[in-house]
Amino acid sequence: MAVKSVTHLNFRGDARAALEFYQSVFGGHLAVVTYKDAGNVRDAAGADQVMWGQVLADNGFHVMAYDVPSGLPWNQGENAFFLSVRGETTQEITAYWERLSAGATVLQPLAPAQWAPLYGMLRDGFGVVWVLDVVSEY
Known part of the structure; x- marks a missing residue:
């Protein structure tokens, strides 16, 4: 299952x-x-x-x-979660990054990292923090 x-x-x-x-x-x-x-x-x-x-x-x-209905408490919080998107190619992740970054705050520019060929982090216009990277063999 x-x-x-x-x-x-x-x-x-x-x-x-x-x-x-x-x-x-x-x-x-x-x-x-x-x-x-x-x-x-x-x-x-x-x-x-x-x-x-x-x-x-x-x-x-x-x-x-x-x-969340107005009668229920809601607080988006700060760094409550990240939404991670992992792709197989730099082209794929770069394309997602370019579209997600519209109206976003870049927290970590998209660039090579020690653990991935490409890695970046941004907060979109809705307050959601996204982590994007290219899968690598560790």
Whole structure:
């Protein structure tokens, strides 16, 4: 039996925009269910927010996200997690980096590292920290 782990991101009203952005970077299919779609509206202002959403791409990229309802506490925190994307070629990782870096803060420029042919870290416009690298044989 196989187990698959998928990163699930929590937002406060930005989940749809974040998922659309990640789809533009990695491709794939975007699926979104709002609180209204699910018949689970507790606050009219949040009816069109994302209750469940994901981007799933043929290249293996998969991320899920939702908007934390306004009645629940939420704090994005600082360095609570990193989302890691590992590719097989420098061309692949460079292309993702160039698209993800739109509106981002570069924390570690994309460059060769002792442990990888290419490594970089950035915080995107939604506050998510991404680590991108090329897989190497240790």
